[in-house]
Amino acid sequence: MIIYFSGTGNSLAIAQQIASATGERVMPLTEAVRKDLTGERRIGLVYPSYDFNAPPAVRNLVPRLKLDKQAYVFIVIPCGAQAGNSIWTVRRMLREKGIETSYSHKIRVPDNSAIVFGRNPNDQVWKFARFAKRLKTITADVQAERHAHHFAWFSPLAWVMGTERMQAWMIRTFRPAVNEKKCTGCGICARVCPMRNIGVDEKAGIGPHCTACLACLHACPHQAIEAGGKATVKERQYRHPNIKLKDLTLR
Numbered sequence: 001m002i003i004y005f006s007g008t009g010n011s012l013a014i015a016q017q018i019a020s021a022t023g024e025r026v027m028p029l030t031e032a033v034r035k036d037l038t039g040e041r042r043i044g045l046v047y048p049s050y051d052f053n054a055p056p057a058v059r060n061l062v063p064r065l066k067l068d069k070q071a072y073v074f075i076v077i078p079c080g081a082q083a084g085n086s087i088w089t090v091r092r093m094l095r096e097k098g099i100e101t102s103y104s105h106k107i108r109v110p111d112n113s114a115i116v117f118g119r120n121p122n123d124q125v126w127k128f129a130r131f132a133k134r135l136k137t138i139t140a141d142v143q144a145e146r147h148a149h150h151f152a153w154f155s156p157l158a159w160v161m162g163t164e165r166m167q168a169w170m171i172r173t174f175r176p177a178v179n180e181k182k183c184t185g186c187g188i189c190a191r192v193c194p195m196r197n198i199g200v201d202e203k204a205g206i207g208p209h210c211t212a213c214l215a216c217l218h219a220c221p222h223q224a225i226e227a228g229g230k231a232t233v234k235e236r237q238y239r240h241p242n243i244k245l246k247d248l249t250l251r
């Protein structure tokens with residue numbers, strides 16, 4: 001079983017590729033917390049790095065997973081540049097549940113948060129050249145159930161920037177807002193929100209459980225979702241090239 005949390009498809013694409021090679025199933029984290037997974041012998045966790053740490057949604061939900069203590073557990077982090085404490089935090093949470101993580105790795109991908117600063121994540125598709133090679137290695141390692149951890153144990157920047165307090169501040173900055181003048185109430189944002197945190201009446205409304213994954217902002221066909229006070233430009237909206245909008249839609 002490969003459990004993923006994904007706003008713009010990078011994590012989902014990784015989860016799917018490893019799953020197709022290993023014969024595992026993929027499942028969104030929000031669904032996995034409602035299941036008893038103690039029968040699963042191999043468990044993967046694939047989620048992005050947010051502000052040098054695991055996303056708040058991941059930190060809140062991982063402790064609630066029902067997993068087999070003997071399972072082979074691996075973590076893969078797609079990140080724009082720096083995974084920081086994203087792996088370490090979740091390893092610690094699993095250890096508190098009596099579960100040891102066997103394998104972890106990070107992999108560089110286009111940074112979906114670049115749009116908040118007016119930069120284009122699609123300009124970073126060059127990262128996919130190394131992505132393919134790294135993902136092949138990770139897939140082979142997982143298939144062989146290797147035990148290894150490939151991440152920096154200590155990054156001073158992550159220990160300053162990746163604190164929960166700093167992350168909460170950053171996420172308030174990244175948190176998207178609906179531009180009511182542009183919103184048509186089509187509901188696409190509500191369908192892709194991995195937190196099921198968007199309600200649509202005549203217009204979309206973002207609820208209190210936003211984790212700033214930017215799924216809504218990148219998926220909106222009317223560029224009606226904005227973050228950091230900036231209008232969204234269509235050309236800068238990003239989704240992993242192998243992932244379709246319907247793949248991100250929760251059942």
Ligand SMILES: Cc1cc2nc3c(=O)[nH]c(=O)nc-3n(C[C@H](O)[C@H](O)[C@H](O)COP(=O)(O)O)c2cc1C
Pocket residue numbers: 005006007008009010011012047048049050051052053078079080081082083084109110111112113171174211212213214
């Ligand atoms: C709120 C937020 C914070 C982020 N912080 C970081 C970060 O600290 N380091 C990094 O390398 N990438 C960062 N990113 C980029 C994401 O980790 C990256 O785009 C990831 O692949 C997104 O995965 P997804 O497509 O599955 O949602 C951040 C993205 C968001 C939305």
